[in-house]
Each structure stands twice: as structure tokens, then as C-alpha cells.
Amino acid sequence: MSDLSQRHQPIINYRLFWKSFATWQKVVLPLIFLFHLSLLCSVSNRGNYGSRFFGFWRPFAWDTHGWLARGGDFFAVYESGHQALLGRPVYHVQPEMNRLPLSESRMRAPYVATFRYPPIIAYSLAVFLNIFPPESSYKFWVAFNEALLLLGIALTLRHVRRPRTGFYVICAWLTFYPIHIEYYLGQFSFLMGFLWLCVATGILSGNGKRATDWWGVSLFVKAYSLPFALYFFFRKQFRRPICWIVLLALTTIIYFAIFPSDLKLFYEQGIAGRLFAGSGIHAGDKSDAAPKPPELYWGSMGVQRGVVALCRLLYLRRDSQGKIPVPYWAHYILYLVILFPIPFLWMAVRDKGRDPIIILTLFALAWFFWYYDTWEHHYTMLLPLFALLVARENITGRPALVIYILLAMPSLWIFFGRPETNPLYPHSLTIYFLLETSYYLIKPAGVLYLFIHLWIKKV
Numbered sequence: 001m002s003d004l005s006q007r008h009q010p011i012i013n014y015r016l017f018w019k020s021f022a023t024w025q026k027v028v029l030p031l032i033f034l035f036h037l038s039l040l041c042s043v044s045n046r047g048n049y050g051s052r053f054f055g056f057w058r059p060f061a062w063d064t065h066g067w068l069a070r071g072g073d074f075f076a077v078y079e080s081g082h083q084a085l086l087g088r089p090v091y092h093v094q095p096e097m098n099r100l101p102l103s104e105s106r107m108r109a110p111y112v113a114t115f116r117y118p119p120i121i122a123y124s125l126a127v128f129l130n131i132f133p134p135e136s137s138y139k140f141w142v143a144f145n146e147a148l149l150l151l152g153i154a155l156t157l158r159h160v161r162r163p164r165t166g167f168y169v170i171c172a173w174l175t176f177y178p179i180h181i182e183y184y185l186g187q188f189s190f191l192m193g194f195l196w197l198c199v200a201t202g203i204l205s206g207n208g209k210r211a212t213d214w215w216g217v218s219l220f221v222k223a224y225s226l227p228f229a230l231y232f233f234f235r236k237q238f239r240r241p242i243c244w245i246v247l248l249a250l251t252t253i254i255y256f257a258i259f260p261s262d263l264k265l266f267y268e269q270g271i272a273g274r275l276f277a278g279s280g281i282h283a284g285d286k287s288d289a290a291p292k293p294p295e296l297y298w299g300s301m302g303v304q305r306g307v308v309a310l311c312r313l314l315y316l317r318r319d320s321q322g323k324i325p326v327p328y329w330a331h332y333i334l335y336l337v338i339l340f341p342i343p344f345l346w347m348a349v350r351d352k353g354r355d356p357i358i359i360l361t362l363f364a365l366a367w368f369f370w371y372y373d374t375w376e377h378h379y380t381m382l383l384p385l386f387a388l389l390v391a392r393e394n395i396t397g398r399p400a401l402v403i404y405i406l407l408a409m410p411s412l413w414i415f416f417g418r419p420e421t422n423p424l425y426p427h428s429l430t431i432y433f434l435l436e437t438s439y440y441l442i443k444p445a446g447v448l449y450l451f452i453h454l455w456i457k458k459v
Helices: 001-009 016-019 023-041 073-087 095-099 119-123 125-129 133-158 163-176 176-184 189-204 208-221 223-234 239-258 261-270 303-315 328-337 339-350 358-371 377-383 383-391 396-410 427-456
Strands: none
Touching: 001 377, 016 163, 023 163, 023 176, 023 339, 073 095, 073 119, 073 125, 073 176, 119 125, 119 208, 119 239, 119 303, 133 163, 133 176, 133 383, 163 303, 163 383, 163 396, 176 261, 189 223, 189 303, 189 358, 189 377, 189 383, 208 223, 208 239, 208 358, 223 239, 223 339, 223 358, 239 261, 239 303, 303 328, 303 427, 328 339, 328 358, 339 358, 339 377, 339 427, 358 377, 383 396, 396 427
8 A cells, every 4th residue: 555545544434423423413414415405406397497495596596597498518418429329510519409490400309508528428428328318318417416426425424534524524515506507407517526536536545547547537528637637747657648648639530530620610619718718709709800808708607707807896987888898908817817827736746745636626726717618517526626625624614614605605696687577686786786796706716715725735
């Protein structure tokens, strides 16, 4: 057994947790499970929007308030598998298909969002999901993610250093509101976070090959973890990471060699305006106009959006319509946002005395600085690693509580969404502006706080 695995070997049997819990923890824990059950039930389509139990949590987020039907993101992946089985290009799976006659689109899914994943997903996972009818497959995916969540609880509890800490770990897993959005849309972000947890547990067990293989699998879901290859390279692990990167590149190149017209679609739908707002392009905008100021868009709340909202707050000049626009100079601030985590990551990955799970989490957090089109459900990627940090007491006390509240709480959308039917809607333009600005700032503040806290802490 390696020194690393000995140092981080779990010392508490999670079966003893219940006996070690304080009385108030034993009373609160069933309520925590009921809260999580309410998040699950709100995913159901049995209740109306905002109904007392089914649908209760939908008004709290832009993603679930009705702009996209339930399972829209899942059906994009599902439909890509169907199109792959038909021998058709998969990046034509986009909302425009919803408006075509069925005979033209040859869709199997009832509706779709835009497919933006690596092509290998369409020919593997998406094809498997086509075993079931669309609605049954969506329900299977929600159940599968819930099983991963329960498995994640068991994995993180194995690394708890004090019995009563297990209570806070369980609460972190079960009360994370963005998981409701993840399930409702049928997204794949939580799967990505779970794979990062598998990488972390592989590192802690001293099994470098297992950690590298889980990292390689995560590349095929979303390539967000690619920069973490530096960690393996600086620890002289070259062969397996390079093999995974080459395999991802080969499968992608082969696909675009067969369907070259999809390369432009992949760039427009998956890259343009999503890695950096300063391009002036958003969601495939193909206009040749001069670069525009960065945009603010409800539902998207990454660090770049938060900085853009802050720039607008500092600008404080009204246009002809009485609104406060985003200043053009916000472009240049975003360059600093993108560059900010890079020197910290470089120093962290070279520091062999730094806790490897902290390094992995820093890389995960950096994605929220780099990716402009970050949505609320993307924060589920941080949940497994945050729970592991709490279990191992890398983060404790007030910082852990404040960061968790910032990341886990519902957004403030409920206060200013649906103005025609919302009794909470503020009629004061000043209050509306402050609420909207806070809406964009809260979760990025949690990311920044966690990033700085972990960098300072080191172990």
C-alpha cells in the first residue's frame, strides 16, 4: 500500500454513524431525506407548475420554469443515438428539429435541445439508451443518477474522519438544489461530477491506473477534465493519459471525416461564445457584426457572467429605455477572469506536498472561470468533490457552510421571474436590478471563495 493510501485510509466504519449522531441529528436526518424526496417529486410531470408537492420547486429556477420541456437535454442525447442508428449526422440534433414534420426529421424523441457532446457519446451511451422508448429512457436516466447519488454518499462516508461529520456529508448530498434541475433537464453534469469522485477515490486508494482510467472515461462524457492531465504528467504518468487523449481525438476525427459538415455545427453549437463571452458570439450567432458587449442571459450563471453583471453594476448608466447596459470594456475584464486560475493551477500541480484532491477540485473549479455558458445545473459537477472535501475535513466550519449555501441554494429567479403571474415581482426598477445582479453573483461568489480557500489551505 502506498504512502498516500495509508495517509488517507478511512478510519471509521460508516455503519457506526447512526449511533454516533447527536439526538438533534437523528431528528433532522429524516427531514433531510424528505426534502430530497420533494426535489425528486418535483421532477414528476404529474403536478402543475408550482403545485404544492409535484412541481413545487420548478418556479425557483429559470431552467425549469417552462422555457424547455422536461428532459429536453436528455432527449438531445437520446435522439443523437437514434440518428446514429439511422446512419445520419448527430449534430443536426437541435431545437430546429422540433419544428419539422416527423417525416422530415425522423425523430424518435418528442422534442430536443442542442446536442453538444463528443460524437462517441452518440454511438455508445445514446445508442444504449435507445433500447427503451423516450419517456421510459428518461425515467431510467433519472433513476440511474439517483443511484449514483446514493453510491456517492456511501463512497464519501468511507473517507469521513470523525463520525459526526458523516451527518454533514449526507446533508450536503441530499439538500443540493441544482440536482433537481439536473434531473428535470436530464442532464449529464452530475455524471461528470461522479466520475471526478471516482478519480479522487482512485488517487486516495493509491491506485493510479484506476484514477487515470476514470479520468479517461470522463473525457468522453465532457472534455472539461482534459487540463487535469497535467497532474498525471507531473507525476510521471504518461502512457495511460496519452492513450485516452489519443483515443478521444481519433474517434472525433473519424466522425468528422465521415460527416465534415458537422464540424461547423459542432463549433457553432458547442464552442463559439461558450468558452469566452468576449467573442461577441452566443449560442451559434453567425452574424458578421462588430463584437458586441458581453451578454447577460437568464439561466447562465458562471464566473464570467457574474463579472459581467458586476461590471454593469459599476457602470450605472441608463440607456434610452431606462435600462443599464453592459459596458463594452467588460470584454477586457473577462480576459483577466480566464487567466486568473492558470498560475494557481500551475503552482498547485507542481507542488507534490499539496493534497491531490484539492488539486483536482481546483481544476474542476477552474472550468467555471473558463466556460461562459455555465448553467445552474452545471454546479452539480462540484457536489461530489465538495462532499469528499467535507468528509476529509479539507474544508470545515463557517467557510464550508457559507460556500455550500452559495452553491446549493436556489437562485433568486423566483423573485423576478414570470412577472405576469408572480406576486413577488418587484415593481421598483432599482430593486429588480439589484435582485438580478445578485442572481448572477451568488454562485460565482461560492466558486471564487472555494477556489481561494482551497489554494490557501493546501492540505
